Amino acid sequence: MDQFILNWIFIGASFALYIGIAVWARAGSTSEFYAAGRGVHPVVNGMATGADWMSAASFISMAGLIAFTGYDNSTFLMGWTGGYVLLALMLAPYLRKFGKFTVSEFIGDRFYSPTARMVAVICLIVASTTYVIGQMTGVGVAFGRFLEVDNTTGLLIGAVVVFAYAVFGGMKGVTYTQVAQYCVLIVAYTIPAIFISFQLTGNPIPALGLFGDHAASGEPLLQKLDQIVSELGFNEYTAHHADTLNMVLFTLSLMIGTAGLPHVIMRFFTVPTVSSARWSAGWTLVFIALLYLTAPAVGAMARLNISEMMWPNGSSGEPVSVEMMESEAQYDWMATWQKTGLLNWEDKNGDGKIAYFNDKNAEKVAEMEAAGWGSENELVKFNRDILVLANPEIANLPSWVIALVAAGGLAAALSTAAGLLLAISSAVSHDLLKGQLTPNMTEKGELMSARIAMAVAIVIATYLGLNPPGFAAQTVALAFGLAAASIFPALMMGIFSTRINNSGAVAGMIAGITVTLVYIFLHKGWFFVPGTNSFSDADPLLGTIKSTSFGAVGAAINFIVAYVVSGMTKATPKEIVELVESVRVPRGAGAAAADH
Amino acid sequence: MSDNSSSNAYWSANLRIIVISLIIWALVSFGFGILLRPMLSGIAVGGSDLGFWFAQQGSILVFLALIFFYAFRMNKLDREHGVEEE
Known part of the structure; x- marks a missing residue:
């Protein structure tokens, strides 16, 4: 059968499955729209978070970046998994105990300040929108290839599909859909990797094949690869060439950013108990690791x-x-x-x-x-x-494998884009409008404004996605930097320090995100408009620190400013200290429910 | 709070577990994977060295172990201090 038709059969069938599930589990109330009624099992939640998390950047882009750079890009692997340790140990259980819907609600309540909540909402919107730009880049690549059109047309078609898809349901629809998407994407990622690993090394497990022997030459695979790429004049694959400081900061930015991204944290509001929030983070990483342990093998091979x-x-x-x-x-x-x-x-x-x-x-x-x-x-x-x-085409695999990868790539891009649009829409409708500007809005009005916010976000992301600031994974890395510099420090200090007060948190978040954003714009162009940059990542403003690695510096600025300002202003009120103390112990989590 | 002393002990025990876990977290990724890689370059692992393995595989496996260890250990600590969920 013609490859083009076969691709469309696989893509069509997987879409029918997702839409079917979304319709079946359609959100009726706001509580279901945002948090799926808190009835999600840790394993199910982990799988859905995995799909939500592993986007076009992980699925489509990351192995390619590793393939052409080698060891130096291991930073993506460590950075995008190491963040879960921070999330599991320092945020997830406490935020679940707090028991509200959104990240900014926690920040608003903990720092007893509507301003803090507004600043958090704006930081979330900035980081999430940057993230969606990266997704749209990936969507453009995938649709361009499978429709056999140019990249721009592919991107525009993809934008329409993502929007239609995200507007369908809220978290509940998305949760079960994302479980299906996880299954599609992991199968699509690992099957070709297994075939290729077996062809090259005789070992069907890619993570082991990577460290095994190349069957044709009998030499270790990595040694063979080092030899061939250096014969072509490139850097040795396994050697360390990048600047060490930049590598460390980049990895740290990705880790902190992971623990500061609203669409990932939101997931931990949907588990039934504090204890299951801890397990859930582990299960999420299990499902993510299946892809991340395979990716370096895919790249090298x-x-x-x-x-x-x-x-x-x-x-x-x-x-x-x-x-x-x-x-x-x-x-x-x-x-x-x-x-x-x-x-x-x-x-x-x-x-x-x-x-x-x-x-x-x-x-x-x-x-x-x-x-x-x-x-x-x-x-x-x-x-x-x-x-x-x-x-799969490079390795000459059967045409059904090629079609499966097509469906998997789209699943990855769509699931994350949908999760992000949901985070943006809830930030706008729930935190900004209902929480601040129009508190008397009806549930129906809230759902409507959530959908309008999604539409606006996708238009901006598509426009910027036409001239992306980098490959999908690089753009996404910028979003992580922004989240690292703003949200993570505020959440962490909110839980681990009673001394940080409203002024400190607000000043810290504003300082962190502003400095990071300016640093990124200086290197990638103002508002990512090409040609408006004064510096480039090849020759950055500060030493060897690239704009993609600056999030860790931004986070440090956030911490310092928050401590200094808190030290100079009034201590946290007694009832907030009590709130922090109650968040620290699991007992009573069942009782803590949303105030709606 | 009536059980203030117990919850203080609970919290400092939790902090201790977090600090130890984060030291391991940093050691396997930033340490073995990046900064200490030259020191591990003599240990061959299938065509490359132990530092390369930690950067591309090992750190992820250790992260997994850490999170499950923490969940298990904290559930036990919750019960020891009587602060588990009802």
């Missing part, structure tokens, strides 16, 4: 396959010929991806060959010229975000 494919006779032989690429079935995927504009090659010196090597490496350039393959890399464009989606 794809890099090896691509390098060998471009140099079918070894790197000292002849490069692949244009004729071969046009006639042999194993290169078909390159032609299909070329239509999206995300992959391209060009026979620059007219020798009928496509030479793929690092043309920034003078030694290698000289060597290639001497061999007669020209001085330029002729695989002129290889967008990192296409790697995972193209992977």
